[in-house]
Amino acid sequence: LKITIVGMGYIGLPTAITFANAGFKVYGFDVNENVINTLKNGKIHIVEPDLQEAYEEALNSGNLKPTNKLDKSDIFIICVPTPFKKNEKEKVADLSYVKSASEMVSKYVEKGNLVILESTVPPKTTEEVMGKIIEKNTNLKINADFYVAHCPERVLPGKILYELENNDRIIGASNKYAEKITKELYETILKNGKVYTTDTITAEMCKLVENTYRDINIAFANELSIISDKLGINVFELIELANKHPRVNILKPGAGVGGHCLAVDPWFIVEKFQKEANLIRTAREINDYKPHYIVEKIEKEVEYDKNKIIGILGLAYKPNIDDLRESPSLEIALNLKKKGYTVYGCEPYSKEKNIKGIENISFEEIVEKSDYLVLTLSHNQFLEKIDLLKYKNVFDVIGIINEKYNKIGVETK
Numbered sequence: 001l002k003i004t005i006v007g008m009g010y011i012g013l014p015t016a017i018t019f020a021n022a023g024f025k026v027y028g029f030d031v032n033e034n035v036i037n038t039l040k041n042g043k044i045h046i047v048e049p050d051l052q053e054a055y056e057e058a059l060n061s062g063n064l065k066p067t068n069k070l071d072k073s074d075i076f077i078i079c080v081p082t083p084f085k086k087n088e089k090e091k092v093a094d095l096s097y098v099k100s101a102s103e104m105v106s107k108y109v110e111k112g113n114l115v116i117l118e119s120t121v122p123p124k125t126t127e128e129v130m131g132k133i134i135e136k137n138t139n140l141k142i143n144a145d146f147y148v149a150h151c152p153e154r155v156l157p158g159k160i161l162y163e164l165e166n167n168d169r170i171i172g173a174s175n176k177y178a179e180k181i182t183k184e185l186y187e188t189i190l191k192n193g194k195v196y197t198t199d200t201i202t203a204e205m206c207k208l209v210e211n212t213y214r215d216i217n218i219a220f221a222n223e224l225s226i227i228s229d230k231l232g233i234n235v236f237e238l239i240e241l242a243n244k245h246p247r248v249n250i251l252k253p254g255a256g257v258g259g260h261c262l263a264v265d266p267w268f269i270v271e272k273f274q275k276e277a278n279l280i281r282t283a284r285e286i287n288d289y290k291p292h293y294i295v296e297k298i299e300k301e302v303e304y305d306k307n308k309i310i311g312i313l314g315l316a317y318k319p320n321i322d323d324l325r326e327s328p329s330l331e332i333a334l335n336l337k338k339k340g341y342t343v344y345g346c347e348p349y350s351k352e353k354n355i356k357g358i359e360n361i362s363f364e365e366i367v368e369k370s371d372y373l374v375l376t377l378s379h380n381q382f383l384e385k386i387d388l389l390k391y392k393n394v395f396d397v398i399g400i401i402n403e404k405y406n407k408i409g410v411e412t413k
């Protein structure tokens with residue numbers, strides 16, 4: 001059985017490695033030649049714990065072959081990004097990668113093949129976009145000649161390999177036969193995880209709903225942080241106390257919500273249900289507003305003195321990873337810079353010396369150089385050195401330095 005994974009990114013590569021190490025013959029395809037060359041040279045191009053070792057095992061066994069040429073395959077698994085189109089009031093899914101991957105794959109799809117979509121997509125994409133493109137290009141008929149399924153990825157960056165084997169998987173298939181093969185396929189890589197089956201639209205919505213649930217809950221925490229700030233109380237204490245109730249579990253406020261999932265996926269529901277998806281849209285807007293609120297707060301604290309040097313501790317979108325996509329802390333840094341302040345960043349998980357115009361310096365250096373520090377992420381590498389922040393002006397937006405820090409976690413000396 002030959003499996004081809006289309007897209008060697010954060011999801012496709014670990015998925016290819018996992019199938020290869022389970023004994024399948026896997027081809028890892030990407031249009032980006034640099035990515036394929038890096039992989040052919042035995043190196044991975046993303047930062048993820050234990051992935052390099054797992055990759056070497058897959059490559060050395062001969063089971064995984066990186067390639068920039070597609071070919072025939074029994075099963076295709078599409079793992080390409082689905083960003084949204086920016087600069088629009090209501091954000092809409094950019095399905096161009098899904099469409100081009102479907103076009104490319106359809107040149108090789110033959111009778112009996114199965115095409116699985118793992119990318120997160122708006123409802124109805126699997127059958128009505130991907131399925132239709134393949135039908136059009138092949139003259140084959142869905143369910144009569146070939147099969148499609150949606151098996152949305154659910155892994156948390158930073159824990160990808162573990163979660164690939166231990167999270168439950170949802171499979172939405174075009175018919176019972178597709179359901180059976182897809183289920184059997186994924187069961188071969190699952191340790192503690194189970195497979196649950198449904199139709200493709202429910203599976204598509206399930207993925208969106210999971211991330212929307214989290215986004216709404218974080219929006220509630222972020223809204224509370226702003227209300228608490230205005231009330232002059234400590235939001236972290238407030239949430240801790242409220243969470244003592246057996247049926248309350250509020251998430252943590254922070255710099256905002258970033259990443260390519262929570263900050264994007266809820267829009268895929270809003271896009272289709274403009275009138276109905278009000279709570280979902282409002283939550284997105286609250287989370288998007290949070291970095292701006294923090295910038296306003298910092299400006300007030302430094303009394304709009306543009307000579308002040310501001311250091312941002314953490315530029316990634318969440319702790320202990322290098323991923324900068326939709327990062328609210330980076331947005332804070334860039335906004336302050338745009339307003340005329342001198343801004344330094346410290347992002348120890350990135351090797352870049354300059355991140356989108358923000359100089360990336362060491363923890364020691366940033367503590368030394370800055371008049372004001374903004375602690376946006378609880379990176380382990382920061383926690384080890386947190387004592388260096390003593391006697392410094394620190395805007396702690398995540399509430400880790402000192403419980404008694406007030407408001408949105410802001411404290412000055």
Ligand code: SAJ
Binds near residue numbers: 218256261318
């Ligand atoms: N965040 C908070 N407060 C919290 C929790 C998170 O502000 O209490 C922020 C983080 O700092 C970050 C953002 O939310 O900016 C998102 O981080 P995350 O750890 O919640 O999630 P992601 O985006 O890294 O991964 C999510 C996961 N989805 C869920 O937990 C429901 C993951 O399982 C999905 O596979 C992934 O999205 C995806 O690819 O869709």
